[in-house]
Amino acid sequence: MNHLVILVEEESMQILLRDILLPRLVEDADQWITVVRHRGKTDLRKQIPVRLRSRWPEGTRFMILHDQDQAECRALKAELLALCREAGRPETLVRIVCHELESWYLGDLEAVGRALGQESLGQRAAQEKFREPDRLANAKQEMERLFLDHGPQGYKPRSGARAIGPHMDPARNRSHSFQVFIRGVVALAAERRV
Structure with a gap:
């Protein structure tokens, strides 16, 4: 190939x-x-x-x-x-x-926290709903909630990819x-x- x-x-x-x-x-x-x-x-x-x-x-x-x-x-x-x-x-x-791209982000809440300047967000990975992010049928809504609660602006897919992606670590993604x-x-x- x-x-x-x-x-x-x-x-x-x-x-x-x-x-x-x-x-x-x-x-x-x-x-x-x-x-x-x-x-x-x-x-x-x-x-x-x-x-x-x-x-x-x-x-x-x-x-x-x-x-x-x-x-x-x-x-x-x-x-x-x-x-x-x-x-x-x-x-x-x-x-x-x-279920969707946002599930991959929720699989690495530490990366999401770093993107939002909220390092402690990674600790939420131990919560039951985030332990297996692929089971969340509403991953995009979860991301929107996290961005509203912790970020200066709402979640948008393109800017989310640019903000979260650099912090993602495949080894820790759930x-x-x-x-x-x-x-x-x-x-x-x-x-x-x-």
């Missing part, structure tokens, strides 16, 4: 991955990883076959990152994998964000879906070196 294309739903995920996390996780990420954003999940689904069939360099691999929201995780993944097979790319790696995503990227990066 000499190129990785990650298809995401929205700009905030693109910012977090392309500008912040991937360069810290993977050597020369900006030279061989492309993060393609879409205008929400409907646009992403519509574009999957188009993107996978497009002309890419020989050896390009694909990853799709899709929010679970209220869908059943296994069924959603099966639907996305079927789209990949139909497009002739059955090896595409599909990762489901449980979001299982975040960890599965990280393992997938690291495995693909290892393929590149072989």
Whole structure:
């Protein structure tokens, strides 16, 4: 593999991955990883076959990152994998964000606290609702509450990615879906070196 294309739903995920996390996780990420954003999940689904069939360099691999929201995780993944097979790319790696990007932030409350200048916020990670952030169906509302309670302005996805992302530490993140995503990227990066 000499190129990785990650298809995401929205700009905030693109910012977090392309500008912040991937360069810290993977050597020369900006030279061989492309993060393609879409205008929400409907646009992403519509574009999957188009993107996978497009002309890419020989050896390009694909990853799709899709929010679970209220869908059943296994069924959603099966639907996305079927789209990949139909497009002739059955090896595409599909990762489901449980439930949404904000769950990943809540998985690292210390990073959220640092972004807000509220170091003590990290101590709330021991609270039951934050122990398994992927179970929170209202992660975005939780982020909005935290930003209203502790920040000078409300939570916005793009500025949230820019503020929280630099403080995120994959090793301490409690979001299982975040960890599965990280393992997938690291495995693909290892393929590149072989």
